[in-house]
Structure formats: C-alpha cells, structure tokens
Amino acid sequence: MPFTINEACTGCGACLKVCPAGAISGEKKKLHAIDAAACIECGACGRTCPSVAVIDQYGKTAAMAKRSRWEKPEFKHEACMSCTICIDACPAHCLEMSEAKDSGNTHAYPYLKAEKACIGCGFCAAECPVDAIFMRTPAPREAKVSSDAVKEAAQ
Amino acid sequence: MNRGYMGKILMVDLSKGEFREETIRDEVYEKYLSGLGLAAYLLHDRIPAGADPLGPENVLGFVSGLLTGTGSLFAGRWMVVGKSPLTGTWGDANCGGSFSPAIKRCGYDGIFFTGASEKPVYLYIKNNKIELKDASSLWGKDAIESEELLQEQHGRGARVAVIGPSGEKLSLISGICNDKGRIAARSGLGAVMGSKKLKAVVLDGKKRIASYDQAAVRKLSKKCNKWVQFQLPLGPSIGAGLLGTLLRVLPTAMAMDGMIYKMILRQWGTGGLNQMSPEWGDSPIKNWKGSSTDWPLKRSKSADPDKIKRTEFVKYHCYSCPLGCGGKCSMTGKYSETHKPEYESVLALGGLCMNEDTDSLFLLNEMLNRGGMDTISAGATIAFAMECYERGIVTREDMDGIDLAWGNADAMVVLVHKMINREGIGDLLADGSRLAAERIGKGAHLYAVHAGGQEPAMHDGRQDPGFAVHYSVEPTPGRHTIGSQLYYEMFQLWKKVKGLPGKWPFQIYHKNTKYKASIDKAKEAAACSKYMNVINGSGLCMFGTFLGVTRTPTFDWLNAVTGWNKTPEEYMEIGARIQTLKQAFNIRQGVEPKNNKLSGRALGLPPQAEGANKGRTVPIDKMMEDYWQQFGWDSSTGKPTVDTLVRLGIDAR
Numbered sequence: 001m002p003f004t005i006n007e008a009c010t011g012c013g014a015c016l017k018v019c020p021a022g023a024i025s026g027e028k029k030k031l032h033a034i035d036a037a038a039c040i041e042c043g044a045c046g047r048t049c050p051s052v053a054v055i056d057q058y059g060k061t062a063a064m065a066k067r068s069r070w071e072k073p074e075f076k077h078e079a080c081m082s083c084t085i086c087i088d089a090c091p092a093h094c095l096e097m098s099e100a101k102d103s104g105n106t107h108a109y110p111y112l113k114a115e116k117a118c119i120g121c122g123f124c125a126a127e128c129p130v131d132a133i134f135m136r137t138p139a140p141r142e143a144k145v146s147s148d149a150v151k152e153a154a155q
Numbered sequence: 156m157n158r159g160y161m162g163k164i165l166m167v168d169l170s171k172g173e174f175r176e177e178t179i180r181d182e183v184y185e186k187y188l189s190g191l192g193l194a195a196y197l198l199h200d201r202i203p204a205g206a207d208p209l210g211p212e213n214v215l216g217f218v219s220g221l222l223t224g225t226g227s228l229f230a231g232r233w234m235v236v237g238k239s240p241l242t243g244t245w246g247d248a249n250c251g252g253s254f255s256p257a258i259k260r261c262g263y264d265g266i267f268f269t270g271a272s273e274k275p276v277y278l279y280i281k282n283n284k285i286e287l288k289d290a291s292s293l294w295g296k297d298a299i300e301s302e303e304l305l306q307e308q309h310g311r312g313a314r315v316a317v318i319g320p321s322g323e324k325l326s327l328i329s330g331i332c333n334d335k336g337r338i339a340a341r342s343g344l345g346a347v348m349g350s351k352k353l354k355a356v357v358l359d360g361k362k363r364i365a366s367y368d369q370a371a372v373r374k375l376s377k378k379c380n381k382w383v384q385f386q387l388p389l390g391p392s393i394g395a396g397l398l399g400t401l402l403r404v405l406p407t408a409m410a411m412d413g414m415i416y417k418m419i420l421r422q423w424g425t426g427g428l429n430q431m432s433p434e435w436g437d438s439p440i441k442n443w444k445g446s447s448t449d450w451p452l453k454r455s456k457s458a459d460p461d462k463i464k465r466t467e468f469v470k471y472h473c474y475s476c477p478l479g480c481g482g483k484c485s486m487t488g489k490y491s492e493t494h495k496p497e498y499e500s501v502l503a504l505g506g507l508c509m510n511e512d513t514d515s516l517f518l519l520n521e522m523l524n525r526g527g528m529d530t531i532s533a534g535a536t537i538a539f540a541m542e543c544y545e546r547g548i549v550t551r552e553d554m555d556g557i558d559l560a561w562g563n564a565d566a567m568v569v570l571v572h573k574m575i576n577r578e579g580i581g582d583l584l585a586d587g588s589r590l591a592a593e594r595i596g597k598g599a600h601l602y603a604v605h606a607g608g609q610e611p612a613m614h615d616g617r618q619d620p621g622f623a624v625h626y627s628v629e630p631t632p633g634r635h636t637i638g639s640q641l642y643y644e645m646f647q648l649w650k651k652v653k654g655l656p657g658k659w660p661f662q663i664y665h666k667n668t669k670y671k672a673s674i675d676k677a678k679e680a681a682a683c684s685k686y687m688n689v690i691n692g693s694g695l696c697m698f699g700t701f702l703g704v705t706r707t708p709t710f711d712w713l714n715a716v717t718g719w720n721k722t723p724e725e726y727m728e729i730g731a732r733i734q735t736l737k738q739a740f741n742i743r744q745g746v747e748p749k750n751n752k753l754s755g756r757a758l759g760l761p762p763q764a765e766g767a768n769k770g771r772t773v774p775i776d777k778m779m780e781d782y783w784q785q786f787g788w789d790s791s792t793g794k795p796t797v798d799t800l801v802r803l804g805i806d807a808r
Contacts, residue, residue: 021361022282038283040361081380081477083228088256088474091361093312099469107470107479123363129226129376 001057002039003046005032008053015045015054020091020119042091042121070120071135075110079132082107086124086133094118157365159225159716160189164197165263165285167278169351170211170270174285179264185719186804188692189221189264191247192733194236197267199740206744208240208343209325209350211271217316217356218265219258220694223475224364226372227712228379229699231255231474233316233333234691239342240350241327241532241587242608244746245630245737246342247691251473251481252334254358255694257314261360268351277317277355279309290354295320297525298332305357317355318345319527324577325349327586328532328610336494336524337473337481341609342631343587345527367718375708375715382414382706383477389422392430392460396452399434403447403767408669410662413645413701420480420698423460425498430455432498433506436618436767440506441561442538443604443615443756446766450506457511458501466517467495473696480698486517493521499635502613503534504567508541512564519571526575532587533574535610537567539588542602549595555579607751609633616775617759617768620670624680624778628793630737632751636697638683640669640676647703648682651710651723655682672774677781685730689713692733732803735786735795739805748793752779 002023005015011029023039026032034045046054046062047070054062073086073095087095087110094117097108110133112118125133158181166175179193187196194216206212215237222230233255239246258266261280268278275290293301298319305315314333321329322345329345330338348354366372389395402408419427432438433450440450456462463484471481471494482495496516504510504519523530537559543549544559551558555573557566557580573581584591588603588610604611606626612635616623621639629637649657656675686709690700693713700707710723741748752775759772784790787799795805 022284035283040363081384082470082472082479083475083477084253084472085226085475088224088253088260090312093310096311106467106482107472127226129228129373130380 001059002036003034003041003043003057003062004055005034005045006053006055007031008051010051012050014048014050018044018048018119020044040091042119042123044119044121047120069137070118071122071137072115072118072120073112073122073124074134074136076132076134077109079130080109081130081132082109084110085127085129086110089123089127091121091123092117092119095124157367158184158718159221159364159366160184161259161262161264161362161364163263164265164267165261167266167268167287168270169268169272169276169287169353172272172287184221184717186729187733187736188689188729190218190694191234191236191691192688192729193264193692194218194234194247195245195733195736195740197265198236199736199743202238202740204743204745206238208238208243208246208347211269211351213238213347213350214267214269215344215347215351215353216265216267217258219255221692222712222716223694224256224259225366225712225716226369226376227695227716228376228383228475228477229696229707230694231476232691232694232696233258233339235331235339235344237344237347238744239344239631240346241343242632242751243744244607244632244751245740246344247631248330248339248341248344249636249691250331250333250337250339251476251696252337253474254314254316254333256364256474257358257360259364260362261358262362266356268353271350272352275352275354277305277353277357279357281309281359282361293354294323298527299335299525301355302332302335305355309357309359313357313359315355315357318348319525319575321526321528321575321585322346322349323354324585326528326574326577327590328529328536329527330529332524332527336521338524338527338529340529340531341634366716368715371715372712375711379702379707380477382702383417385414386418386421389418392423392427393452395419395427395460396430396434396455399431400452402435406666407663408666410644410658410660410664411641412660413647413703416645416701417478421478423464424480424482424495426458426463426496426501427460428498429458429460429463429501432502432613434767437615438502438506438613439615439757441509442507442535442542442602444542445509446763446768448766449509454511455506457513458505458516462513463495471495476696476699478699484517486514486521488514488518490518490521493517494524496520497530499613500530500534503531504537507534507538507613508567509562510564510567511562515564515568518568522568522571522575526571528575531612532610533571535604536574536584536588536591537570539591539603540570540584543595543599546602548597548599553580604754604757605633606753607632611635611753611757614639615768616753616757616773617763617771620773620778621676621680621683623753623758623773623775624782625683626753627751627775628748628779628782629684630734630741637687638680640679642683642701643679645701645703646683646686647705648686651704652682652727653724655679670771670773672777672781674781676778677785680778680782681785682727684734685727688730688733689726692729728803731786732805735788735799735803736805738788738793738795739800742794
C-alpha cells in the first residue's frame, strides 16, 4: 500500500522536494499527489509534511517531525560483513564505504557520509541481513551525551 | 508480488528510440528462473536464425538475478547476453560489482536492446523516467573515465555499465565494465554494444525488492555468513605454491573442500593461486606449449600473492558479498590504482606469455580494464602471437617493429595499446587468436588455442579434464566458470540432490582415474552445468557457491525468496531446461556443437613431454558424447532430441 495525500495539503511542496523516488507531483499551493507505482514507502513525505496531510501505508496519518530528530543509522562494525547491501538500499544515496586503511584489516565499512541527505527511512537497517545497522534518534545537540548513555537509554 | 523478481523487462529499440515494458508471467520464472534463464527464454526466438551478431537484429540484454536484492548473500552478479560475435553461439558474460541490484531497482529483471542507434547514445533511467541521451562526448573515452564523467553528471548513486574504446571499435574480445574496472568480459559482447552505438547504461532507480519470507532469507544468510567469516591463519603465500608442488609430485589427488579455497580468496583473492596453479599443472604456460618446468616457483614469484597483497589498500566487495575477494591496489606510473589483478589476468598476461615483470601485470590489467578488453583473450592472443613470432610465421616487420619475444613486457604494453585502439598490427590481433590465425595464414592456426573461437581460461584440462569438457560442450564454449571435477567436489551437490555420485570429505584417489571417461564423470559434469544455470538464474557468485550447497544454501534461498516449494531435483531440472534451451539456440543459429571442441594442444594431443601434465591426454570425444547423453541430446551430434525438448516443456524449433 503506497502513501497518499489528503485534502489537508496546502501545496507547500516540501514533500515533493524530499521524496527520493520522484513519486510526488503537484503545483505550488495546489493539492499534491503520490504516484502509487513509484512510491517506495520510505515515509519521508509524512515526516516532512507541516500540514499532516500524508496517510501512510497502514492508513494512518503520518506524524511530522523536525528533520534533526529523524532517525539515523548507526553501524556495528563487529557484525558488519562489508557487503554493501546498505549502500544500495539507501534511496537517498547518503551512505558510502570508508576508504581508510586499518592496518591488518583492509575491509571498508559503511558510514553515513551525507548526514543531511539522510531521510531516516531505515531501509539500510531493514535490508542488512546480519543486523549490523540500528536506527537511532540523534541526541539533541544542546545536551550532548556519550554514545554509551544513548545505547543504555535505547535499551 | 513478493517473489524476489520484478516481473517486468524493458525493451529498448535503439533504431527508433522507443521503450516498451513487458510483463513476464509467473510461470516463466518457475520454468526458467530469472537472470540467464529468463534471458535464454526471451532471446531464443527474438534473435533471428542466422543473425549477424554485430547487426541490428542481434539483441543485447542486461539481466539481474532472482536472488539479487533479497538479502541473500553472494547475489551481486549481473549478466550480459546476446549472440556472441566471437563464437557465433549463445553468448553470455558474468560480472560482479554494483550494477546487478541497480537493474532491479529500476523495476526490471532485465533490460534488452534491439536495433542500433545512428549516433552514440546511452540509456539513463532515473526513478520512472527513461531516456536515451547523446553520448558523442563520451565516445572514445575509456571505461573508467566515462563512468566518472557519467557519475559526475548523474550523481554517485547512479550505477554505470559502459564500454571502452575496444568495444566501440568492435573488438571481438571486448567486454562491458562497471565499478571502474570490473568487466563482463567473455563472449565479445562489448562489440555488440559498440555495434549498437550504445556507450553506457546508467541506472538510478529506487524500487524495493520484496521476498516471500524475508525472515527465512535472513536466517539462511546469517548461517552462511558464519561459514564465510571462519578463517584460519594461512601463513605466507609461498605455502600455497609449495602445496602446488606437493600436489604435482603425489600420485594421488584429494577431493577438495571449498572452505579451503574460501580462505585463500579471503586472504589473497583469486590471485592466491598465482604460484600454486602453475606448479600442479592447473595453469597453462607459454601458450599451452610449456609446463610447470618452464614456470617454476622462482619465476612465478613475480606474481607472488603476498607481494600483490602488499599493494592492496582496501578490500573490494561486490554487492551482497560477505567475502570480498577483490581489492583496490596502488601502483606507480601513469595510473595510481587498479582493481587487484585477478588470477586469470595475472596468468594470461604472465605465465602464458612468460612475462615476469610484476609492474607490467598491474599496468596491463588497468589498461585492459579501461580499454574494456578481456584480459584472458588478450593475454592468450598475445601468447599466440609470441609463438608465431618465435617460429618466424610473423616477422618483426609484421609486428610494426615490436620485438615480441617471450616475456617482453614492454612489447606487451605497446601491443595491448595497439589492440585496444586497433592500430597497425593491433587491428589484426584485436579479434582474438582464431581470427588472427586466419588472417596470418601460413599454418598459424596450429598455435591458436581456442574452443569455438573463444580462448579458454587459465585452467588446464590436461590437469582437470572437467575443464576441457566444459570448454568444449557448453553452449558458450571456452568458459571456465561452469564446471570441472574440482568444482563438482566443491559444490557438494550430492548432499542435496538425489542420484549424484558422492565423495567423502577429503577423499583420496589415484590421479590416473581423473583421465578416464566414465558415466559418473558425465553425471558430475552435467550436474555442474545444471547447477551453474540455477546459480546464474539466481545472480549468485560462483565463488560463493564453492562453499558447498549446504553452506551456501542456493535452493533454500530460492524457496524462501519465491515462496515456491521446489526440491533440489526440481531446481536441477530447471538448470537442465536452461542448458537445453541455450543449446537449441545454437542449433537454430546453425552451430555445429562438435566444432566447438577445444584445440588439440590443450587436450594433450600430442601429450606433453615434461612437467605436471606429462604424458596426459583427455579422452575428449568420449567425454563429450557421454555429457550430451546425460542431457538427452543426440550423443553423436550434441543436438537436443525432440523427446528431450518435449519432456522439458521447451517450445523450440
């Protein structure tokens, strides 16, 4: 079930800009529409819509969130097999393999290169066959806590 | 749909500049899988009988695999298909990299090109928009440069398959590249792309690929990955070389377990065998005339795996590969880096030409990757030319003044440049050794080693007759990535498929038994062909499947992804159907299967007087007949019988 847009849409065009699949069309200040065949259900439109006009694949109204609070991938190198499945899964092309050589281990690992381009869809984590990627809401910038604390909080 | 496949293909008519989507029925996937099987099903009728491989009537296809993008491992192979201009037979070439999932992300299991464009173009698909764009500014540029320019324009997320100058100039040993130097090199399909004036295919789709039971797929993948990650310390690479010596000296051989090869691949890549293979007679030397005696460890150390590994700055993994046998290596000179030279490239440009210059191996590798030319065929053609030069069949004057003595690395660099650009003598050699021999005349054909026009790879049938059989009997002759006695041992199919000859772990047997034709050997060879068709329908990597069918669970993945409940025997039947259909394609094209028999020299006719394969001859005629019989093809002609076509449900005329 693809996402849809309802009458609450003000035609601001924010969803159109964020959609990585080019599935949304519509004129400025007019009701936008999602091409069902092109929609990949990444949810970026719903997270971005200020008018709460996007209906998700389960028929529920999608909740808008500040982009800085969208979930982002974290990589667990000890489980990662460097297979690049996540790189390919990312519709926003924001992941890359590291280039640096670690003496003794020349395998490259994925990392979030274009942090601002990440749409928080979680496809990378969903497609990783060995659970080496976790989606986490970034900690607010003001109250910077150590990553261990974040992990604890998540558990 | 949730069955792993996309259920659609894209047909691009380059003459008219038109696109057409076609829906493929579920039954087709059940009968032929996706990938190579789907391509064989589609192209059997669509390429007219007697088609000119370089004419607009040939169809060039890019296909992905059924398991690609589903969370299965080792599923990153894409295949190029069409009628081969090199052999005139069914042509296919297989390549890793990142292009395979890109095809499915555009919503297709395959993209097929008919007709020919008048001016250079490339296909660009972004999301749902399909365009043919002008490629005039890219024409003449090498494959890596072109890929970089296209990614500059369309973003780094765009995946690019592209030909180099050799494909543009219709070299019959040219291929198609992706990921800056990984190449679908065999069967000369780069020339087909060049003949259609199609410079590149650039894909940037975002479609999701859905499986029937994703949790089951992941469970299987996790288990498989545990085997892949298991690694023992292997010590310095000379150990592998000395193991080769031991295997040569011993009167017995041992059934190999793919875990050993997996560890070699993990440590060094395919190049781990650079010194071992020539030692035990697996790799041909000096245009198949020489032997292990001519290429001892002290000479093969020019391609010492540890030495090559020291230049590797990062491992390279194809899509969905947990193993990572590839690598990026630094080098000095004109180019700063290259994909780690593969075993085939190193031996074809090294031992086969008696070339001991390590730097030249890196340079030639990069030149051929950029030029878009097959390293195996290029190396073999140069080795052929070197022998003609030694025998005085061609003179230094014929060779544009190049001193083509055995092992002259500088001469090889000049010659490869000429071959890629079809300059001078390079024009004569750019279409492989069979055509070069025809052009030279004067009995040169005696020194061109090929099967049906394609140069066999660096695996010697005089050591493992299985290679000689597959070079000779396959619908795409001269290919080493389908079967051999060694591959059969590693696939371990008997553990899953009923009725196949079994082996004990590390079973020891006398070497002499390898060189006798038997029904069991024919069954093993047929099983390899069938299984490889299943693998190529799935888009799996052969190296991954070497772990054995229980560790790399091809059949289980297929059932979990598609929701079918097929038995291993049923999958093997699909493999037989694909094999028979490819053979029927050849018959329809007027190919005489017997004519694809490997050249006598490579079969031990006459036998070698020294070295690892001394005194050995492959009883090829009997082995070919036995093989054909296994498939229910006429054992004297290799043509599928009507009964067999009916039994397999193939509607081929």
